[in-house]
Amino acid sequence: MESVHKMQHSNQSSVTCMPALFTQYFLQDMKISKVLRLKLLKSSKKLLDSMMWMLQVCTWRLVDAYTERLDAFQKLIFVSNLVFGDASDFILPWKHLFGITDYQIDIAMRENAKSLYALELKSIGRGLDIGTLIEVRRVQLAYKLFDEVAADMFKEHAKKLIQENVSSALSILKSNTSAGNIPTEVINEVNSILAFNRLLTVLSKFPQGDRFARGLGPISLAGDFDHDRMVGDLKILYAAYTTEVLSDGRLDDEKLGPLNELRNIFGLGKREAEAIIEGVMSDVKSQVPA
Template identity: 85%
Template sequence: MDLSLVSAKASPRAATAAAASPLLPSPTRGRARLGGRGFRCVAAAAKGEDVFGGRKELSGVQPLVEALPPLARAALELAVVAAAATAGYTLGTRYGGGTRTASVAGAAVLGAAGLAGAAAVNSVVPEVAAVGLHNYVAGRDDPTELEAAEVEAIASKYGVSTQDAAFKSELCDLYASFVYSVIPPGHRDLKGNEVEAIIKFKRALGLDDVDAANMHMVVGRRLYKESLDAFQKLIFVSNLVFGDASEFILPWKHLFGITDYQIDIAMRENAKSLYALELKSIGRGINIGTVIDIRRVQLAYKLFDEIAADMFREHVKNLIQENISSALSILKSNPGSTNIPEQVIDEVNTILAFNSMLTVLGKFPDGDRFARGLGPVSLAGDFDHDRMVGDLKILYAAYATAVLSDGNLDDEKLVRLIELRNIFGLGKREAEAIIEGVTSNVTSQVPA
């Protein structure tokens, strides 16, 4: 493990660059402050300094303490006390009449002073360790890759406990900065990796749920003033981070005066946004593994089944409408042609195959593990169906013409035509009329 960045000493070149460039964080520049720390709202994958601020400098006796490992520091403290006691004994002998009592008294006085000085030096060790921790984390190219062993190694380097007040305070500050950095500002949507990133960083720092939850409240106070959209995203992400415990350790209602209804809205709308993002990756090559994964995502986002089902149905309808639009575009680009282009038939066959797979998956016996909303698709009832129905009839007639080109309507062809009728949302009578017209036209063209 490389702990070269743990040193709390400031880099002269880094300090010069920070002072010269307005793009780099600076302790004296006007940055937002949260929980006693300055930081900027950036993506989780940003460099450490962008998230946590620049390196911190040591002052007073801190550089001396930082330069010594724990064993050397303990040896130095003993040497200081021993030297002080020896000096006190000598002074007591010289100026106390040479009596043993005076010598011992002198040794005690200066020895006590040495102990006090050593204690004073030792008291700043946790503060120096906290600075070392900050500089190490801020110096990482990707803070999300921080590991718990690295934090423990930093504490060991200085001989302190991770539960020491100063060290733990730095852990909390780093966590708050990180949480703030991964919440998208304003109207920007969540990416879906925020919860996982926060949980991983929390584990790396070794924070328990209570301390971490307090930092979420600190971040909440900041975002509540900056942007209600960002604040809603924080509620959603935080509740997922802490799971069932969130109801007890995240006092949103008490601290911010919001209602259960407002929390429900924050959860629902952000879950819908992320679920829609997941659905975008789902195409017509759907299978059992796909629908199981979608279900897991829905449950992870705590999205209600009814909403998830409606969103899934809308998604597959959009996919089918893409095939319809493509087929109609090809069909209308060949006006007057007596032959139906193969691309048109391919597009319709793709629709039928996709709908057949959705139907099979919707009837699967282990369907509770599958995405909600599976089943056959129908465009009937859509708000723009009446506007589309004319084009749908044209496409239906074109497909029927190709299927019935030999003048024979067998059971297999009839099943496909009925399925397509249901998908297009056509009435039974109007579909039958189209088929009769196509059959009549094909028959009239067959030589006697």
């Protein structure tokens, strides 16, 4: 009986342990499955990322290839229109052969003309040689670039030249360690800006100005997209130049003229400039012995 009881107890223990053992092995199996799933997910993600990257590369290459072909085709339209003029509509009927619209032809003409005209503008420096201005105008007409577009491009070119002077002057001014002394190079840069602007103004009123490049006239940095960011530095440079001009403590019309001109070039408000001038005058007078 005792042995039978032991056997029954053993069988009951085995039966009791079976669910626990099954659950243990099942959970272990589930853990393995999770690991495998994670590995598969990671591998799939890497594969998907690689495929997306390859797709992007292929797309970029297709876009680049399309852009290159489009640029080449636009250049062909541009050159043919320059060579054949109005007859190009009959000799090379782009509209009928390729289904191109007048708008697309206008874009091809304008963009290519702008690219070539931008290269031509690089020949114009602060000296504004009259012969160069006449040649630039001739090139503009040859490229069939509209006067309005040519004028805007010339003004932007002139602004860049002025901004180069401004950047150079500010770099020298900010690196100057001598308190109270304005470096001569800074004043020279500002004088170069004023001389360039005056030359632009004079040539814009020249009797034979129709022969010159379009866009001549006084320049102002006001209205540029980064003017608000630059205005602080422009005030610093304006104050430095004002300090030099008013170093003797006297303000007259002869000195006020270039200060007003520089204010207009820098795009500063009248009250802003007046406040700077008053501040400089106050500092200069305070340094004069009683």
